[in-house]
Amino acid sequence: MSQTSTSTVTRAEHKVPLMRIARRNTMPHLQAWLIRGGGLLCALLMGALLIASLGHNPIAVYADMINSAFGGRIGFNETVRIAVPLLGAALAVGLAFKMKFWNIGAEGQILVGAIAATYFALFQFDNLPRPVLLITMGLAAAVAGGIWGLIPAFFRAKWGTNETLFTLMLNYVAFGIILYLQSDPWRRPGTDFPIIDMFDLSARLPRLFGIHIGWVLVLVLTVLVHLYLARSKQGFQLSVVGQSENTARYAGMNVGRVIMRTMLLSGAIAGFVGFMQVSGADFTLNETTAGGVGFTAITVAWLSHLNPVIMILVAFFIAILERGSIRIQTTFMIPATIATVLIGIILFFMLACEFFINYRLIFRGKKGAES
Amino acid sequence: MQPAIQTHNLTKTFDQVVANDRVSFDVRRGEILALLGENGSGKTTLMNMLFGIYFPDSGEIEVGGKEVSILSPKDAYDLGIGMVHQHFKLVDILTAADNIVLGLDTGALLNRKAYTQEIREISERYGFGLDPEKKIYNMSVSEKQTVEIVKVLYRGAEILILDEPTAVLTPQETERLFVTLRNMREDGKAIVIITHKLHEVLAVSDRVHILRKGKSIATVNTAETNQQELTEMMVGRSISLKIDRPVCEKCCDKLDIKGLNCLTPDGVKALQNVSFTLKAGEILGVAGIAGSGQKELCEALAGLYPVASGSVMFCDEDEGKIELAGKTPKEIARLGVSMAFVPEDRLGMGLVANMDMTDNVMLRYYDKGKGPFVDRKSSRTLAESLIEQLAIVTPGVSKPVRRMSGGNVQKVLLGREIASAPEVLIVAYPVRGLDINSSYTIYDLLNQQKQKGVAVLFIGEDLDVLLELADRILVLCGGQISGIVDAAATTKEEVGLLMTHVPGSDTDKPVEEVSSS
Numbered sequence: 001m002s003q004t005s006t007s008t009v010t011r012a013e014h015k016v017p018l019m020r021i022a023r024r025n026t027m028p029h030l031q032a033w034l035i036r037g038g039g040l041l042c043a044l045l046m047g048a049l050l051i052a053s054l055g056h057n058p059i060a061v062y063a064d065m066i067n068s069a070f071g072g073r074i075g076f077n078e079t080v081r082i083a084v085p086l087l088g089a090a091l092a093v094g095l096a097f098k099m100k101f102w103n104i105g106a107e108g109q110i111l112v113g114a115i116a117a118t119y120f121a122l123f124q125f126d127n128l129p130r131p132v133l134l135i136t137m138g139l140a141a142a143v144a145g146g147i148w149g150l151i152p153a154f155f156r157a158k159w160g161t162n163e164t165l166f167t168l169m170l171n172y173v174a175f176g177i178i179l180y181l182q183s184d185p186w187r188r189p190g191t192d193f194p195i196i197d198m199f200d201l202s203a204r205l206p207r208l209f210g211i212h213i214g215w216v217l218v219l220v221l222t223v224l225v226h227l228y229l230a231r232s233k234q235g236f237q238l239s240v241v242g243q244s245e246n247t248a249r250y251a252g253m254n255v256g257r258v259i260m261r262t263m264l265l266s267g268a269i270a271g272f273v274g275f276m277q278v279s280g281a282d283f284t285l286n287e288t289t290a291g292g293v294g295f296t297a298i299t300v301a302w303l304s305h306l307n308p309v310i311m312i313l314v315a316f317f318i319a320i321l322e323r324g325s326i327r328i329q330t331t332f333m334i335p336a337t338i339a340t341v342l343i344g345i346i347l348f349f350m351l352a353c354e355f356f357i358n359y360r361l362i363f364r365g366k367k368g369a370e371s
Numbered sequence: 372m373q374p375a376i377q378t379h380n381l382t383k384t385f386d387q388v389v390a391n392d393r394v395s396f397d398v399r400r401g402e403i404l405a406l407l408g409e410n411g412s413g414k415t416t417l418m419n420m421l422f423g424i425y426f427p428d429s430g431e432i433e434v435g436g437k438e439v440s441i442l443s444p445k446d447a448y449d450l451g452i453g454m455v456h457q458h459f460k461l462v463d464i465l466t467a468a469d470n471i472v473l474g475l476d477t478g479a480l481l482n483r484k485a486y487t488q489e490i491r492e493i494s495e496r497y498g499f500g501l502d503p504e505k506k507i508y509n510m511s512v513s514e515k516q517t518v519e520i521v522k523v524l525y526r527g528a529e530i531l532i533l534d535e536p537t538a539v540l541t542p543q544e545t546e547r548l549f550v551t552l553r554n555m556r557e558d559g560k561a562i563v564i565i566t567h568k569l570h571e572v573l574a575v576s577d578r579v580h581i582l583r584k585g586k587s588i589a590t591v592n593t594a595e596t597n598q599q600e601l602t603e604m605m606v607g608r609s610i611s612l613k614i615d616r617p618v619c620e621k622c623c624d625k626l627d628i629k630g631l632n633c634l635t636p637d638g639v640k641a642l643q644n645v646s647f648t649l650k651a652g653e654i655l656g657v658a659g660i661a662g663s664g665q666k667e668l669c670e671a672l673a674g675l676y677p678v679a680s681g682s683v684m685f686c687d688e689d690e691g692k693i694e695l696a697g698k699t700p701k702e703i704a705r706l707g708v709s710m711a712f713v714p715e716d717r718l719g720m721g722l723v724a725n726m727d728m729t730d731n732v733m734l735r736y737y738d739k740g741k742g743p744f745v746d747r748k749s750s751r752t753l754a755e756s757l758i759e760q761l762a763i764v765t766p767g768v769s770k771p772v773r774r775m776s777g778g779n780v781q782k783v784l785l786g787r788e789i790a791s792a793p794e795v796l797i798v799a800y801p802v803r804g805l806d807i808n809s810s811y812t813i814y815d816l817l818n819q820q821k822q823k824g825v826a827v828l829f830i831g832e833d834l835d836v837l838l839e840l841a842d843r844i845l846v847l848c849g850g851q852i853s854g855i856v857d858a859a860a861t862t863k864e865e866v867g868l869l870m871t872h873v874p875g876s877d878t879d880k881p882v883e884e885v886s887s888s
Contacts, residue, residue: 020426022385231744236730236737239723246720249675250712251734252701 020362032357039353043346050341056332064331065324075323077211081281083319084211085110088218088273089297090304090311091225096266098229098306099242101153101259105167106270107294108174109148113141113271114278115177118196118285121203121278122186130202137203138275145271146264148174153263157256171294178287186285196285205280212280219312221269226308238262270294299343303350318343373436375400375530375561376421376452381430383416390416392585393430398530398561403552405572405593406565407605408582409806410777414565417582418532422454423447434530453528455519457535461507468503471522486525493524497554512660513544520551530561537571539661542834542867549575567605569598570835581605606807614814614839616859617822624686625651625826626672626795631681631696633667633850641667643850645681649795654817654827656841656858658834660870664850665830666715669799672828673712674700685795711793713785715800715830721784724773728754728765731772732787757786761812778809785816796820799830814840834863848873 027035048058069079089106096103117137125133152166182194189197205212229235241248241258248255273293278285300318304310325339374397383391391413398404408414419425421432423441431438434450441447447454461470468487487503494501499517507515516536523531533552537545552562552575566572572579573593581588581604588604603609626649633642642664649655659665670676672683674695683695685708693706703710718724722731733750740746754768761782765775772780781801788796798817802810817840821827831837837844841858846869853873856865 231747233737233743233745236733236745239726240734243723243725244719246716247723247734250673250700250714250720252699252704252738254699254701 018363021359022362024358024360027357035357036350036353039349040346043342043349046345046349047342050345051334051338054334056334061328061332061334064328066320068327069320069323073210079316079319079323080211080215082322083315084214084218085273085277085281085293086297086300086318087311087315088214088221088276089270089293090300090315091218091221091308092266092269092273093294093297094301094304094306094308094311095225095229095238095262095269096149097301099238099259099262101156101242101263101266102164103149103152103167103263103266104164104295104298105148105152105170106266106273106297107290107292108167108171109145109267109270110274110277110290110294111171111174111178112148113145113274114285114289115174115181115274116140116144116271117275117278118186118199121199122197125200125203133202134205134279137279138272141271141275142268143271145274146268149263149265149267149270150260153260157259175287178285178289182286199279199283203279204283205276212276214276214280217272217276221272222308222312225269229308234258234261296343299347303347374398374433375435377433377436378417378421379431379433381417381420381427381432383413383420383425383427389585391420391427394582394585394587396580396587396590398563400529400561401556401559402577403556403562403564403575405576405579406563406582407567407569407572407579407601409567409605410804411584411806412582412605413585414582415534416585418454418534418563418565421447421452421532448526448528451527451529452532453523453526453530454532455516455523455534455536457538459515459519461515461518463508464506466504466506467501467510467518467521470507470518471503471525475526490521490525493521497524497551497558499551512539512662513541513548516540516548517551524555528560530563531555532563532565534565535567536564537566537568538832541660541870542863543871545571568833569601572601573598583607602807610807610811614811614836615818616840616842617818619650619652619821619842622650622652624648627682627684627686627692628672629682629684631668631671631683632679633664633671633676634679635667641676641850642671645850645852647845647852647855649826649828651794651826652821652824653842654821654829654840656837656844657828657830657847658837658844658866658870659847661832663847663870665799665847667850668847669712669714669797669828669830671696672795672797673710674698674703675712708795709791709793710795711788711791711797713781713788713796713798713801715803717780717784718773722772722780725771727770728758728768728772728783731783732757732790735787735791753787753790754783757783757790761786761816777804778806778812781805781809781813785813789816789820793820793825795826795828797828797830800832801829802836803832810836834866838863838866846870 044062048062051058051061068075070076089110092109093103093106117140120133120137120140124136128136148170152161152163152170155161155166156163179194182196186196188195205214207213208216229239237248237253237258240251240253241255245255248258274289277289282289296318300311300314304314321339321342325336328334328338329336377397379395380393381391381395382389382393394413394417406414406417416425420427421441423443423446426442432441433439434452439450441450462473465473468483468490471490472481472486490501490503494503499521501514501517501521507518510518516539520531536548540548552564555562564576576593578590578592579596579601580590581601583605598612599609602612628648629646631642631645632640635641645668657665657668667676671678678696681696685693685695687693693708695703695708698706714720723734729747729751732754733745733747736750737745751768757763758765758768763779763782763786765779772783775783785798785801801813801817805813817827817829829837829841838858838861843855844858844861844866845855846853846866848870851873853869
């Protein structure tokens with residue numbers, strides 16, 4: 001009898017699953033950030049493997065990327081120029097995401113903002129003094145972007161439509177409007193090319209330390225959004241709506257109004273980013289004005305855990321990658337898409353980190369070690 | 372005799388929390404074993420290990436004397452172990468029989484006639500009285516539960532685990548369930564029933580295994596024990612089970628509800644012609660089968676559920692009567708009516724699970740001060756004083772409330788509501804899932820409010836508690852009031868009857884459940 005029982009024990013031991021997943025309680029902040037740092041390191045190692053597989057020296061490539069992003073005044077300015085709209089758009093989508101409203105329409109909101117600003121830049125520049133013109137352009141952009149954000153919010157609040165599809169579709173509408181404006185109504189006089197004229201000097205944003213003043217504006221915006229989320233009544237309302245609409249109703253909040261108000265703000269910030277792009281960076285409007293910033297901003301927002309202050313760092317980091325990838329294209333003939341791949345790898349590792357922060361794995365045969 | 376199932380030193384930890392600590396117990400064939408323990412004592416974890424949902428960290432399970440490892444519910448079924456969960460998993464538009472065979476490997480073709488017949492036989496053998504061809508949506512809660520039990524039997528289970536099966540039943544339905552359980556026992560099945568209701572343990576079980584804080588305390592023969600002894604083993608010390616009922620002092624009318632009608636979003640009547648008066652300084656208990664309109668009643672009074680017709684009059688001493696029906700919570704507050712509501716869904720409605728205690732307290736006050744910014748400081752002070760007054764156990768006011776235990780979560784919610792000095796206090800299932808100690812703290816708090824002259828509406832599920840605590844009991848049945856009785860003069864049976872029948876209605880059949888939850 002005892003003999004059979006020992007044999008069943010070994011058989012049962014063998015049937016213990018190889019690996020099990022168990023939820024962790026909470027991890028200290030420091031440990032969590034160490035894991036995230038480790039994830040980043042792993043991602044860079046993976047990237048290094050990729051680069052090595054293309055036949056290049058990863059260290060040299062990484063060094064060149066960093067060098068191009070920081071080396072010299074032009075390099076640094078260029079990096080900041082990429083980071084500004086990324087940060088702005090991340091603030092915009094971050095507001096919506098905090099409310100669990102999946103605004104993937106920042107791209108379109110940027111574009112309509114840019115369109116509104118461009119109207120004043122092209123047709124009102126000689127009627128208005130420069131400061132008034134710039135302020136009008138900024139306001140018009142914010143209003144246009146805000147309306148673009150409000151439309152899906154209105155339908156969601158009234159009829160519960162799916163905002164993901166709605167905001168996505170509005171991107172194409174905004175894009176289509178630009179193509180139309182380029183092709184005829186706003187086409188540069190005297191040409192057949194679908195191209196819009198460059199802005200008058202008075203419609204361009206002034207510079208500060210060699211970069212258009214948008215970098216100051218976006219930093220101010222970051223502080224404002226941070227205060228709005230952390231301290232204001234409206235910010236509290238949108239957090240509650242994001243966590244539980246039922247609780248929000250219970251606490252006497254008008255859920256529909258909170259959704260519409262937040263999206264108005266989110267769209268307005270994105271629209272303002274559009275203004276900064278046309279007036280500070282491009283000095284004209286074309287189909288690449290947004291250039292995917294509205295989508296990359298989603299990555300920035302999530303990697304920052306929707307924290308506006310951390311968004312500054314993440315936006316800057318992604319800007320380094322983008323800037324660096326342009327450089328290595330010329331020096332090493334590595335395709336620029338490598339940066340996209342690298343960002344993808346980093347994002348993947350960061351998401352995996354969250355798994356390891358929330359769960360732990362238990363392997364077979366480690367049972368004794370646990371107690 | 373060989374036990375049907377036996378565990379040796381089963382241990383399961385969730386991170387630092389030891390849910391089961393070397394639990395050893397056994398069930399024999401032809402016996403009903405009650406697994407008794409407070410919420411959080413590890414009953415469900417233990418059963419989930421037997422049913423293959425969790426895998427134990429250490430310890431062994433023996434089925435029929437052989438050691439086994441159960442990796443999934445399918446393994447459990449193969450070993451003849453079946454579980455009836457608290458929440459039913461049925462497809463509404465299918466018949467009972469279809470639900471029972473659903474998910475079984477029946478091959479490409481269904482022989483509906485054969486399995487319907489087979490199910491009918493099982494039903495007759497144990498006296499379930501189940502019609503296999505009845506659709507689920509036409510069934511009452513107890514019928515649905517029957518389907519779940521038959522499902523387990525049809526799959527050949529010899530060992531049945533029932534997780535709090537009586538929580539959703541009326542006293543009469545509970546009695547019927549016990550009859551069928553006894554029939555199954557006579558047939559040689561091993562039955563484990565999880566419960567925390569002592570009188571049920573005494574009524575139906577042969578032996579009781581008591582768990583406390585994840586540890587096996589004792590196994591006793593039901594015939595040789597009593598309620599007091601079981602409570603002491605369950606709680607760990609002797610406590611009085613008596614609930615106070617102070618006399619109403621300042622009894623004046625506070626809420627006057629007349630002809631209240633509410634419709635579900637599908638247009639079904641959730642509340643039908645509901646009229647009653649809630650007095651200041653009383654606890655009005657509300658009894659009824661789950662889903663009889665309790666939720667709609669609370670929410671309609673609190674301004675959270677649309678009112679189709681009828682009136683809710685608030686009787687103010689100075690300003691006379693104020694109409695509340697159709698107003699939002701904000702409008703009600705603006706009228707100067709202080710109403711507090713502790714909803715059934717604490718973390719999904721009353722609180723925000725991911726926010727800390729300060730923010731959750733602030734939920735009620737965030738809009739009070741002037742200016743665009745919130746005043747977090749005074750909410751923090753209030754949260755800290757609540758912790759002190761109600762002995763709330765928490766790692767701190769800045770930890771998410773979802774990390775707190777059920778009893779402490781409820782203290783935060785009820786404490787916050789009481790701190791707003793309400794005139795009307797609506798509490799829905801305030802002690803659900805709470806251990807005995809916390810439950811009695813809640814009863815005391817409610818009695819204090821009552822003595823202060825607050826009008827308390829108490830939605831309950833445990834009739835024993837309602838009979839002891841409430842002054843009057845309003846019984847809901849299918850969205851209608853089937854009676855309002857004096858709690859001191861009525862009996863459990865009378866209330867139980869009212870739960871299923873509206874007196875004067877021509878139909879003798881149980882009124883169908885009006886469910887929205």
